[in-house]
Amino acid sequence: MRIATTCRMSAATRVLVLGIALLASACLQSTAPQPSVLQLSGSWKYTGLQTAPVRATLTGTLAISRESGTSFQGRLDLSSTNEQTGVPLVLGGLVSGSESGTAVIDFDADLDVVRRHVGQIVADTITGTWIGSAPDGTMSSGTFRVEREPR
Numbered sequence: 438m439r440i441a442t443t444c445r446m447s448a449a450t451r452v453l454v455l456g457i458a459l460l461a462s463a464c465l466q467s468t469a470p471q472p473s474v475l476q477l478s479g480s481w482k483y484t485g486l487q488t489a490p491v492r493a494t495l496t497g498t499l500a501i502s503r504e505s506g507t508s509f510q511g512r513l514d515l516s517s518t519n520e521q522t523g524v525p526l527v528l529g530g531l532v533s534g535s536e537s538g539t540a541v542i543d544f545d546a547d548l549d550v551v552r553r554h555v556g557q558i559v560a561d562t563i564t565g566t567w568i569g570s571a572p573d574g575t576m577s578s579g580t581f582r583v584e585r586e587p588r
Contacts, residue, residue: 488579489577500512513528515529
């Protein structure tokens, strides 16, 4: 009986050591940027329509400054014009995202609230929808289109 207990402990110890070794090897993998799969770097013309809570026209620039594998980062600068009042609001913030499926681009833009964008890329155009949620629970949503600007 004592021999069986010792063997079980030994097996448990081996599993623990193996688990620690696997975790340690994962930490040793390179965090250096990988070659881009997407080729999104550059300036993109952003147009959109906010449909809720109030209608607004969105125009601006999406600048993708960094890519690695299927991930990217950049900045979005917009002018949001309320369609009822005509009052413009300037918004700007960082963007991070990735390709989440075949030709599906998914990114967050940290503007007045974080707005999650999901769109389909075809050639030099991405079209889709976005949704945002303010800390007070107010939801905003709309559509967008970004077109690569000539280099």
